[in-house]
Amino acid sequence: MFSDLVQRRQSARMAPWQRFTIGLLLCLMLAPTAHSAWQDPLATPAMATELAHQELLLDVTRADQRLIAVGAHGHIIYSDDHGQSWQQARVPVKVTLTSVHFPSGKYGWAVGHDGVILHSNDGGASWIKQFEGFRANDAIVAAAKQLKATREAQLASAEEQGDDVAIEEAEIQLENATFALDDALYDQETGSTKPFLDVWFYDARRGFAVGAYGMAFYTADGGQTWQDISARIPNPDRMHLNAIEPVGATALTLIGEAGTLIRSDDLGGNWRAMLAPYEGSLFGLVQRDDEQWLFGLRGHVFHSRDDGISWTELSTGSEQTLLGGVSTRDNTVLVGNGGSVIVLQKVGNNIRSIIIEGRKAYAGVAQTSEGGFILVGEDGVKRLSAEGELLNTQISMASGE
Template sequence: MSDFYRVLLPLLGLLLGVLPGAVRGEFIDVLDLPARTSPLAERAPLNDVSRTGDNLVAVGQRGHILYSDYTGGHWQQARVPVSSDLTAVYFPSRAKGWAVGHDGVILHSADAGGSWSKQLDGRQIGALMQQHYAALAAAEPASEEWPLRLAEAQRMVEEGADKALLDVWFADERLGYAVGVFGLILRTDDGGQHWRPFGERTDNPQGLHLNAIGAVDGVPYIAGEQGLLLRWSAEQQRFVALQIPYAGSLFGVIGLRGELLVYGLRGHILRSTDAGASWSTLDSGLQSSITAAAWDGSGRIHLFSQAGHVLRLLPQGSSLEMLPQSVMAPIAGADFAADDSLALVGNRGVRSQRLP
């Protein structure tokens, strides 16, 4: 036997033992396949990072979820029941958090990100919509809206699990929202035990993508494509559209103490100090998209670009400072650790740094 086959045959045997389904051509849905543990997970593409108490949690491709100590210096891979790409993560409290991603997946952790369980996936969302809008149609048979929404629900049933959720936010451990493509929005009032469609309470008649959700001074905002910006109206009990001086895609919302920033394509950053009634444009000096934002322990807002830039909002709020970076790598998500070091995630995994 040649040396070539002496090497090849043991490798084939190993492959047959480790990946029998793959070799036999068996299909395993990523929603049924737990994320694989990998020593390279820390360097694999990651899409978002969120602080929970004194720790950090990051999510990314193939169901990878990592959690760290308070400095972000040591990361461990969490137990995750799916291999779907994950897009966002949010913790409203120290222990409880939610992550969302492709295939309509919603995951929940009750132990600060160490382990996760699945609450919902895209195979269930279409049926949920059918049930929800059928009940509304029965209660209001004269309405022209419910047949249209029922038809959309049927289309989603036929499409199967192919429904991407792009962001998640919770007001507390019970009330939360997940948003995604083609206007998909879900709400829970019981910590994710039950999710229900919320499109009929959202001013988005074109079904535009809902890219991000976040709260400023306790009020939720949703940022979407084509300049769509929605704010929760407690009086109307719905998300109402705001008029802004930009018609491109928005990727996020951040703010506190009356300061509201929205950001998106080609370096666009808009600022409002009156809850979105009027706006000014901040000059980022960038053509790269602004993809993430976070505030540090002193309450200073920072924004991050797809090309690796880091901007800090100056105290007067009307201008930005570009901070020097030794490594220019794409940034998809960012958050500050308990020691005020910065955790950045992107297509090269996660890295930690301190800002001047």
């Protein structure tokens, strides 16, 4: 989530001089000074701080009664009193974390920059690293090599049969597979650069992590192993996948840039591209019962009553990009740039557009067990009432465990 942190895609294939220039600039920017030694953020635990609740946070969720938020510097904080006070979790990395999901009160996963995937089995109080970008790159290269070999065999078969139409299609598929392998090898050489942007688990064993440039992984064993599934997803231009959300009992939807909308009706076994109601970037989807809300750039919000098959645009009165949302029994709350909060009330179908004082960007929102809401973003944690009004109560950090 909060995909503004991911740079806008450039050409997937750069000339050698471009790669050299970019590499040189990165070396200059990342070179350690005489006064400090570089530390690998994937091997450096997040630093304890009493200000974690006031710094950049990119997602928040609820696990039973507990609230868990993730953000910059590997910070993960949790609250057991509806967001009034927070404790900092023990985290083995200090990379920016972008998304968190708990399929139960005990087991949860968080993902972020450098392809990191973290796991907690104690309700978010402590975390272990399950996966990171170096291993992701290796898996993507292996899958790309296998796909290219498959495409070469398909072309050879078409040529043997003399089918001109099949030959042309096979040549296109082989060219795409070759470009994909070139990109994968380049990423492998440059390191763990691509971020995961969202994570979702069906239960304590089956889950997905998706991210920049079409990165998509699946686990069937609670994250002990992760499989690259990007070749199964119809995303030939490798658009950023900003979110993965359930729609109905067994359907999943991938939401991404440039109107990317990809659906599976069998929990990820097969995927098909859907016609999106908007050509701009989409950042998320929330559902409640038999209704869904899709949101993205410039305040665009779309509503569905048929499990995301067809969409109707809603007028929100706001042009601020929307980055996160939650749907409850009474309200659907969406948050985004410029302090924007959109409240869609179930009773009367009223829509209210609110601007939070300070106009900071908010990336995530969750409902507390008492009915209010927690917002997280570039200004840390904020609390809202059940009606969507800002609560000017003191929010503090307690000492960790």
